[in-house]
Amino acid sequence: MLSKSKYVSGLQCHKRLWLQKHKPQLIPPTDANTQARYDAGNIIGELAQNLFPGGKEVAFPADRDFSPMLEATQDYLEQGVPAIYEAAFQEAGVLVLCDILVPTKGGLDCYEVKSSTKVKDYHLEDASIQYYVLKETGLPVQKMYVMTLNPNYYKEGESLDLEQLFTIHDVTDKVKAKQAAIPDKLEAMKAMLRDSEPQQAIGSHCTNPFACEFINYCWPKLPQPSVFDIPRIGKKAWQLYEAGKVALEDLEPTDLSTKKAQYVERQLKGLDHYEPEVLKQWLEGLEFPLYFLDFETIMPALPLYPETRPYQPHFAVQYSLHILREPKAELEHFEYLANFEHDFRLELAQNLVQQLAKEGTILAYNQSFEMSCLKRLIEWCPEQKDGLAALLPRFKDLIVPFRKDWYYKPAMGGSNSIKSVYPALFPNAEQSYQGLRIADGGAAMQALLSLAEQGLDPHSMEDQALKKDLLSYCQLDTLAMVEIYKELLAVSE
Ligand code: SF4
Incomplete structure (x- = not known):
C-alpha cells in the first residue's frame, strides 16, 4: 500500500521510496526545526477547518490500521455531514487522507491545506494523486483546491480573520491534466x-x-573541499560531479567562471589576499562612536501581532549592540530581548533610538537585513518614526571589505558570511559558541519563535536558561563584528 506522501517521495526518487518502505531504520530522527514546521502545519490545518464549520473529524489511528478511518469516512458521507476533516480513501493500492472534504450540490470538493504562501509543483502532485484515488473510488469529485496562507493578509486587532488569512486556489484543471x-x-x-x-x-x-x-x-564521502563547496556554484556542481570532477584538484581553468576559478586557485595554493590601501580608505569613512548592531528575528507562519502578516519578514525581537566611543575606549554593551508578555515593538524602538544616539557610524554585517528591520519598526511605531528614520543614513556594512575582495583567507571557503569570516580570521572563535544551545541563526529564530508563541515564563528555569543562551549568542555576533573591525584596522596599517 502506498500513501500519498510515499507516492510524492517516489516521484522525487524511486530509491527514496524503496528505502522508506524497506529500510526505514535509516531515517534519521526528526529534528526540532522540522518538528516545529510539522506542528505549525497542524495548527494551520485546524484553523482552515473553521472555514467549513459543522464538519466531522476522522480520528487518526494509533496503531496505523486505517480500516476504522475508511469506515468512519463512509459513515460521514452517508450521514451527509457538511464537511469531513481527514477523510480517508483507499483504491488502486493507494491510501489518501483529504484535509477537508465538502459535499456540494453536484458532488464533492476536496481542499488540501498547505502552510506555504503559494502553490508549489509538489502540491499539485499531491492533489493529483488524491483526485485519482477519489475518482477510482467512484466518488463524484467536482473541484480540487489547495489552500495556502495569504501573504498579503495583515492581522488587524487581536484575532485572525480566517477568510482573509487563507487563499483558496482552484487547481482542478492542473490536476486533471496529470491524471x-x-x-x-x-x-x-x-x-x-x-x-x-x-x-x-x-x-x-x-x-x-x-x-x-x-x-x-x-x-559517497566527498573530498574537502569539493566542487559542491564552491560559492554560488548551483547546478554546475552536478555537471562537474557527473563528469568525474569532484575534488578542486580535478578542475581545469576552463571549467569555471573567472571569479570561481580564482576561488579554486586561492584554495589550492592557500593564498591570503589583502588590499590595505582600499581598506584604509574605507575604514577612514567610519565615524566614532562606532555602533555594532545585530538583530535576531522571528518569522511566525501565523501573524502574532497586529499589522504583521504570515511569515512576516524582518520582525526584530532581539538585538545586541556594542559601542566603541573612541578608538581606545572600553567597549560598551547593550542588549534587548522581548519578554513577549505584551506588544514590545515600541519599547524596542525607543531603546534603539536612545542607545544609537544621534551621531556615529552604525555597523551591521549585511546591513540590508538590519535596515529592513528598522523600516518595519518605522511602519509599526509612528511615535518613533523620526528617530528611527534618522538612523538609516548612518549605516555602513562590515561585509563590504569581504564582498569586494579586499580581504580574503582560504579558510573563509569563498563565503562572506560572518559565520565563515570570523572563524577564518580567529581560528579559535568557534569555541566561543560551544556550550550554548543556540549555535546558529536558525536555532535562534526557532527558540525565539517558541518563546513568542508561548510567552517567556519568568519562573521557568528552562525559559530563563534559553533567554541567557539567546542573549549570549547575539552578543557573540556583535563581539565578532568588533574583532573583525579591529583585524581590518590592523591589516590596513
Ligand atoms: S539521497 Fe539517495 S534516495 Fe535520496 S534522492 Fe538521492 S539517490 Fe534518492
Missing part, C-alpha cells in the same frame, strides 16, 4: 518496490523538492 500519467507511475513504483534496492545515481533530485533523508546513506 493520464498516474497509472503508469504507480505501476512503475509498485514493480520497483517488489524488487531489490534500486541503483540510483545521486544528483540534484536529492535536494529537490525536498532534502532527502537518505543523503548520509547514498552519498
Whole structure:
C-alpha cells in the first residue's frame, strides 16, 4: 500500500521510496526545526477547518490500521455531514487522507491545506494523486483546491480573520491534466518496490523538492573541499560531479567562471589576499562612536501581532549592540530581548533610538537585513518614526571589505558570511559558541519563535536558561563584528 506522501517521495526518487518502505531504520530522527514546521502545519490545518464549520473529524489511528478511518469516512458521507476533516480513501493500492472534504450540490470538493504562501509543483502532485484515488473510488469529485496562507493578509486587532488569512486556489484543471500519467507511475513504483534496492545515481533530485533523508546513506564521502563547496556554484556542481570532477584538484581553468576559478586557485595554493590601501580608505569613512548592531528575528507562519502578516519578514525581537566611543575606549554593551508578555515593538524602538544616539557610524554585517528591520519598526511605531528614520543614513556594512575582495583567507571557503569570516580570521572563535544551545541563526529564530508563541515564563528555569543562551549568542555576533573591525584596522596599517 502506498500513501500519498510515499507516492510524492517516489516521484522525487524511486530509491527514496524503496528505502522508506524497506529500510526505514535509516531515517534519521526528526529534528526540532522540522518538528516545529510539522506542528505549525497542524495548527494551520485546524484553523482552515473553521472555514467549513459543522464538519466531522476522522480520528487518526494509533496503531496505523486505517480500516476504522475508511469506515468512519463512509459513515460521514452517508450521514451527509457538511464537511469531513481527514477523510480517508483507499483504491488502486493507494491510501489518501483529504484535509477537508465538502459535499456540494453536484458532488464533492476536496481542499488540501498547505502552510506555504503559494502553490508549489509538489502540491499539485499531491492533489493529483488524491483526485485519482477519489475518482477510482467512484466518488463524484467536482473541484480540487489547495489552500495556502495569504501573504498579503495583515492581522488587524487581536484575532485572525480566517477568510482573509487563507487563499483558496482552484487547481482542478492542473490536476486533471496529470491524471493520464498516474497509472503508469504507480505501476512503475509498485514493480520497483517488489524488487531489490534500486541503483540510483545521486544528483540534484536529492535536494529537490525536498532534502532527502537518505543523503548520509547514498552519498559517497566527498573530498574537502569539493566542487559542491564552491560559492554560488548551483547546478554546475552536478555537471562537474557527473563528469568525474569532484575534488578542486580535478578542475581545469576552463571549467569555471573567472571569479570561481580564482576561488579554486586561492584554495589550492592557500593564498591570503589583502588590499590595505582600499581598506584604509574605507575604514577612514567610519565615524566614532562606532555602533555594532545585530538583530535576531522571528518569522511566525501565523501573524502574532497586529499589522504583521504570515511569515512576516524582518520582525526584530532581539538585538545586541556594542559601542566603541573612541578608538581606545572600553567597549560598551547593550542588549534587548522581548519578554513577549505584551506588544514590545515600541519599547524596542525607543531603546534603539536612545542607545544609537544621534551621531556615529552604525555597523551591521549585511546591513540590508538590519535596515529592513528598522523600516518595519518605522511602519509599526509612528511615535518613533523620526528617530528611527534618522538612523538609516548612518549605516555602513562590515561585509563590504569581504564582498569586494579586499580581504580574503582560504579558510573563509569563498563565503562572506560572518559565520565563515570570523572563524577564518580567529581560528579559535568557534569555541566561543560551544556550550550554548543556540549555535546558529536558525536555532535562534526557532527558540525565539517558541518563546513568542508561548510567552517567556519568568519562573521557568528552562525559559530563563534559553533567554541567557539567546542573549549570549547575539552578543557573540556583535563581539565578532568588533574583532573583525579591529583585524581590518590592523591589516590596513
Ligand atoms: S539521497 Fe538521492 S539517490 Fe539517495 S534516495 Fe535520496 S534522492 Fe534518492
